[in-house]
Amino acid sequence: MKPKIYITRKLPDQITQKLKEYCEVDMWEEEDTSVPREVLEKKITEVDGLYCLLTETIDHHLINKTSKLKVISNMAVGYNNIDIEAANKKGIMVTNTPGILTETTADLTFSLLMVTARRVVEATNFIKEGNWQTWSPMLLTGQDVYGATMGIIGMGRIGEAVARRAKGFNMNVYYYNRTRKPDLEEELQLFYVDKETLLKNSDFVCVLTPYSAETSNLIDTFEFQLMKETSILVNTSRGGIVNEDALYKALVDGEIWGAGLDVFEEEPLSKDNPLLSLPNLVALPHIGSASKKTRLKMADMAADQLIQGLQGSEPTNLVNE
Ligand code: DGY
Numbered sequence: 001m002k003p004k005i006y007i008t009r010k011l012p013d014q015i016t017q018k019l020k021e022y023c024e025v026d027m028w029e030e031e032d033t034s035v036p037r038e039v040l041e042k043k044i045t046e047v048d049g050l051y052c053l054l055t056e057t058i059d060h061h062l063i064n065k066t067s068k069l070k071v072i073s074n075m076a077v078g079y080n081n082i083d084i085e086a087a088n089k090k091g092i093m094v095t096n097t098p099g100i101l102t103e104t105t106a107d108l109t110f111s112l113l114m115v116t117a118r119r120v121v122e123a124t125n126f127i128k129e130g131n132w133q134t135w136s137p138m139l140l141t142g143q144d145v146y147g148a149t150m151g152i153i154g155m156g157r158i159g160e161a162v163a164r165r166a167k168g169f170n171m172n173v174y175y176y177n178r179t180r181k182p183d184l185e186e187e188l189q190l191f192y193v194d195k196e197t198l199l200k201n202s203d204f205v206c207v208l209t210p211y212s213a214e215t216s217n218l219i220d221t222f223e224f225q226l227m228k229e230t231s232i233l234v235n236t237s238r239g240g241i242v243n244e245d246a247l248y249k250a251l252v253d254g255e256i257w258g259a260g261l262d263v264f265e266e267e268p269l270s271k272d273n274p275l276l277s278l279p280n281l282v283a284l285p286h287i288g289s290a291s292k293k294t295r296l297k298m299a300d301m302a303a304d305q306l307i308q309g310l311q312g313s314e315p316t317n318l319v320n321e
Pocket of ligand 1 (some may be wrong): 289290
C-alpha cells in the first residue's frame, strides 16, 4: 500500500505526478491561498507524510495531533515555521531545500540593494505620476554601490554568494557570523568583524542569517543607532530578525538612509502597514527564490525528500538536530 501524503498548496502537475508514483496524494487545490488551519489539523492526523510551505506554522499543537506522520518536507531552505523539538520528540523527520536557491536568492538580494540605493521604485513612480518636468542635477539622487562597504550578517551559502557579487562591484566586504570562514576570507578578501564594527562601518547591511531565538530582533533600536545615516539595510532572510518598529523609527528619524525588505515579521504584509508609507523603503513579497527554474527545483527537491523518508531511507536534507 502506498503511503498517504498531504500537500498544503497546489503544486505544478509534474511534481504531483512524481509524488503520485510513490504516494497516495491529497492536496489543498488552491494556488494563492494557504490551507486553513482547521483543514490542516484534520489532514495531519491522516497522513504519513506532509509536504508544506513556509506559510504553514507547524507548531507543537499540530505535531502532537499526529499519530503516524513520519516526514515533514518543507519547500524552503528556512524551516523556522516548524517546531523541530516537537518533531524530534515524536520521531518525525523534517527536511528542507538547501543549495538550489542560493544564487537566485543572492541575485534578488543584490537587486534589492541596488534598487533601494538608486531609488528605482521611486523613480518609476515619479514618471508614472506625471512628475517628470526636466533633467535636474540632484533629481532622485541615491547612494553609490560600486566601491562601497558591504556588511553581511550571516555567512552561509547565500551570504557567500552575495559576497562574491559584492566583490564584482569592488566592494569592501565585512562579515559577522557565528563561525569564521578563513578560506573564504582569504579567497575573497573578506573581513571578519563583530556586529558593532560591521554596523558602524557598512554602507550596506545585508541580513542573511536564519531566524532563531538567537537572531530574533538582532537588528533593533541600538543597532540602527550604530549605523551610518547614509546606510541601507537589506533583509532577504526572515522578518523577525529586524525589529520593524525600530526600523520605521530609524527611517523616519534619518538614522539610516533606506531599507529594502523581502521579508516581514508578519506575512503577507498588510497594505496599511506604516512601513509602506515611507519613500525610502522598498518592499517585496518574499520573492527571494522566485525564478521559475529555482522554484521548480525546490518543489522537486521537496518531493524527493518526502519520498526518501517515506521509503525508509534517511533523507539527504534532514534538519533534525
Ligand atoms: C526559503 O527557502 O527559506 C526562502 O525564504 C523562500 O525561498
